[in-house]
Amino acid sequence: MKQDFFKISDKVQSASEKAMAKIQPYFKETDEITEYNQQKVLSAFIKNGVSESMFAESTGYGYGDRGREVIDRVMADIMCTDDALVRHNFTCGTHTLAVCLFGMLRPGDVMLCVTGTPYDTIHSVIGINGKGDGSLVDYGVIYKQVDLKDNKPDLEAIREAVSKEKIKLVYIQRSRGYSLRPSLSCEEIGEIAKIVKANSDADIMVDNCYGEFTQTIEPTQVGADVIAGSLIKNAGGGIARTGGYVAGRADLVEKISYRLTTPGLGREVGATLGMSRELFMGIFASPHVVGEAIKTARFTAALFEELGFDTTPKSSDPRFDIVQSVMLENEANLIAFCQGLQKGAPIDSFVTPEPWDMPGYDNKVIMSAGAFTGGASIELSADAPLREPFAVWMQGGLNFHSAKVGILLAAEEMAKRGLI
Numbered sequence: 001m002k003q004d005f006f007k008i009s010d011k012v013q014s015a016s017e018k019a020m021a022k023i024q025p026y027f028k029e030t031d032e033i034t035e036y037n038q039q040k041v042l043s044a045f046i047k048n049g050v051s052e053s054m055f056a057e058s059t060g061y062g063y064g065d066r067g068r069e070v071i072d073r074v075m076a077d078i079m080c081t082d083d084a085l086v087r088h089n090f091t092c093g094t095h096t097l098a099v100c101l102f103g104m105l106r107p108g109d110v111m112l113c114v115t116g117t118p119y120d121t122i123h124s125v126i127g128i129n130g131k132g133d134g135s136l137v138d139y140g141v142i143y144k145q146v147d148l149k150d151n152k153p154d155l156e157a158i159r160e161a162v163s164k165e166k167i168k169l170v171y172i173q174r175s176r177g178y179s180l181r182p183s184l185s186c187e188e189i190g191e192i193a194k195i196v197k198a199n200s201d202a203d204i205m206v207d208n209c210y211g212e213f214t215q216t217i218e219p220t221q222v223g224a225d226v227i228a229g230s231l232i233k234n235a236g237g238g239i240a241r242t243g244g245y246v247a248g249r250a251d252l253v254e255k256i257s258y259r260l261t262t263p264g265l266g267r268e269v270g271a272t273l274g275m276s277r278e279l280f281m282g283i284f285a286s287p288h289v290v291g292e293a294i295k296t297a298r299f300t301a302a303l304f305e306e307l308g309f310d311t312t313p314k315s316s317d318p319r320f321d322i323v324q325s326v327m328l329e330n331e332a333n334l335i336a337f338c339q340g341l342q343k344g345a346p347i348d349s350f351v352t353p354e355p356w357d358m359p360g361y362d363n364k365v366i367m368s369a370g371a372f373t374g375g376a377s378i379e380l381s382a383d384a385p386l387r388e389p390f391a392v393w394m395q396g397g398l399n400f401h402s403a404k405v406g407i408l409l410a411a412e413e414m415a416k417r418g419l420i
């Protein structure tokens with residue numbers, strides 16, 4: 001259907017049509033994953049008897065809040081774990097991951113990250129580059145790392161590392177973060193878990209940010225003892241305005257709950273302040289919204305391949321997170337992409353993003369986000385650290401049809417500036 005709400009040049013329009021034709025078969029596969037996960041989530045709601053009364057707000061200590069208790073059960077069932085914590089009190093993904101790590105590790109324990117250098121904001125949590133007062137290292141935790149080999153987990157080196165000394169916690173990052181290595185499938189996480197379990201008694205934690213509902217299984221079904229993620233990414237379905245979740249083995253979730261609040265109080269306190277409805281609704285929406293984000297990512301890859309750029313993952317690759325990187329080759333392209341994308345946002349479309357020194361990141365970053373929820377990257381957004389190889393990382397899209405416009409306007413801005 002011809003539309004003229006947005007002015008798209010013939011060059012970009014024709015690349016878009018070719019891209020759409022190329023990715024049609026993959027949309028069916030995405031729909032199948034969405035349908036499976038949507039049924040999984042619906043059945044967890046029904047099994048746990050979610051009712052409107054659970055949306056009632058608690059205040060003060062929040063003792064005996066039914067919504068808080070039941071949403072934990074729902075998430076535990078979805079993730080096939082003993083237990084879970086779903087809380088608006090987690091301020092972001094980094095905070096959720098930090099609470100897990102501080103909950104599980106004690107002075108003298110060794111934490112081993114087996115997927116190379118972790119996501120930028122986790123560096124200060126661990127104390128990798130000496131920064132960050134009150135980091136894990138500051139508290140006497142010993143941090144070690146197994147680097148990737150050819151951009152993949154080095155299974156032989158992992159086997160050696162866990163065999164040669166006592167490791168308390170093995171840490172796996174599922175999504176690529178600001179790197180260009182492929183995201184890990186649950187099957188690959190399972191292979192790592194098998195090696196770790198066969199050669200040590202370490203607990204396995206997975207940073208599941210951006211990974212939820214991209215496959216029909218989750219890392220907890222292939223050996224992860226604890227997973228965690230953000231509710232303004234996949235698991236909040238674009239509805240939760242803040243928060244995070246943890247799911248895993250009962251004893252570990254209990255320890256984590258003591259760090260979330262205090263030893264002794266744990267999960268028994270925490271006023272929901274009327275947040276329960278949107279957290280339930282967010283989890284309910286999540287499988288579908290993740291499907292829309294995957295379609296958006298695949299379209300982005302196909303469009304920019306048509307325009308002559310390198311992408312990872314490729315438009316035809318399987319997907320284990322919602323992140324798409326496009327190698328835009330130079331700073332001018334990065335800036336045009338992000339500024340063009342912003343023009344297609346439902347909120348703040350008139351704003352012009354500029355590169356800035358963002359707390360927690362080591363380089364200047366330009367970000368495009370025009371979201372209903374501040375910083376929500378399940379909504380269409382893009383980030384580009386201004387460093388080699390000038391890749392933009394984009395993710396999200398509450399619905400494919402509107403997100404597609406954002407991507408087209410990103411390409412259009414590059415065309416307008418004579419860059420493509």
Ligand SMILES: *Cc1c(COP(=O)(O)O)cnc(C)c1O
Binds near residue numbers: 093177209
């Ligand atoms: C987003 C992300 C985080 C941190 O989440 P924030 O909500 O931004 O604090 C951690 N790990 C990975 C892989 C991520 O994508």
